[in-house]
Amino acid sequence: MNQKQRTDELRNCAVKLAPSILSADFARLGEQVFEAEKAGADRIHVDVMDGHFVPNISFGATIVQSIRPVTSLPLEIHLMISDPDSFLEQFVQAGADSFLVHWEGNNNLYRTIRSIKQFEKPVGVVINPATPALVLQEILAEVDLVLVMTINPGFGSQHFLPMTLGKIRQVRRMIEEFNPDCELELDGGIDATTAPLGVTAGANVLAAGSAIFSHEDGVAAGMKHLQAAINRHEI
Ligand code: DX5
Numbered sequence: 068m069n070q071k072q073r074t075d076e077l078r079n080c081a082v083k084l085a086p087s088i089l090s091a092d093f094a095r096l097g098e099q100v101f102e103a104e105k106a107g108a109d110r111i112h113v114d115v116m117d118g119h120f121v122p123n124i125s126f127g128a129t130i131v132q133s134i135r136p137v138t139s140l141p142l143e144i145h146l147m148i149s150d151p152d153s154f155l156e157q158f159v160q161a162g163a164d165s166f167l168v169h170w171e172g173n174n175n176l177y178r179t180i181r182s183i184k185q186f187e188k189p190v191g192v193v194i195n196p197a198t199p200a201l202v203l204q205e206i207l208a209e210v211d212l213v214l215v216m217t218i219n220p221g222f223g224s225q226h227f228l229p230m231t232l233g234k235i236r237q238v239r240r241m242i243e244e245f246n247p248d249c250e251l252e253l254d255g256g257i258d259a260t261t262a263p264l265g266v267t268a269g270a271n272v273l274a275a276g277s278a279i280f281s282h283e284d285g286v287a288a289g290m291k292h293l294q295a296a297i298n299r300h301e302i
């Protein structure tokens with residue numbers, strides 16, 4: 068099997084990996100995104116933080132513009148900012164492929180979702196650890212993905228919160244009932260130990276930052292380690 072066949076095979080497996088570049092080495096960002104793609108990443112997760120919505124600042128649309136030419140993978144933009152609506156257009160122009168927007172702090176979430184759809188981009192709704200699954204009830208039919216935060220958003224390298232597992236199972240049940248095509252993504256503290264827990268609970272997409280980009284043997288090794296843990300579980 069050549070490298071391309073192996074990459075395609077990894078990408079087609081049921082659980083999709085979305086490396087989060089928050090933990091990447093920014094001096095070698097293009098190279099690291101390329102390595103993640105080669106190792107079978109399904110999409111690249113881009114965490115945008117404004118220092119208001121979460122107590123940290125990351126980066127904006129120019130980073131999306133910079134990595135756009137180095138990968139053919141979809142770029143999913145996780146907006147952790149107070150006013151997502153005002154920034155959608157610049158991210159679309161920079162090359163964004165989909166958006167993840169929080170339920171929290173958005174008085175007009177449905178308007179935000181409509182705006183994203185007007186750009187013809189898939190949209191996911193994100194809920195924080197303390198937010199109950201039930202808030203999704205009115206909006207579930209309108210979205211392509213639900214992302215359950217498995218840490219408090221704002222920083223990479225935090226520990227997975229086991230209290231979210233019951234909610235992940237609940238969201239999976241809601242998806243099966245109301246929108247079976249909807250994806251269920253987890254974000255935060257995903258590693259070789261927690262990935263199988265999340266998948267067992269019903270997730271089919273895992274965002275992971277430090278487990279991939281801070282792996283001591285490099286990006287490809289980080290990807291492989293996660294894939295092996297998931298595959299062991301799937302068997
Ligand atoms: C944090 C971000 C995450 C972060 C996860 O708010 O949304 O995507 O990169 O990092 P790890 O996988 O290291 O917990």
Ligand code: ZN
Nearest residue numbers: 114145254274
């Ligand atoms: Zn994220």
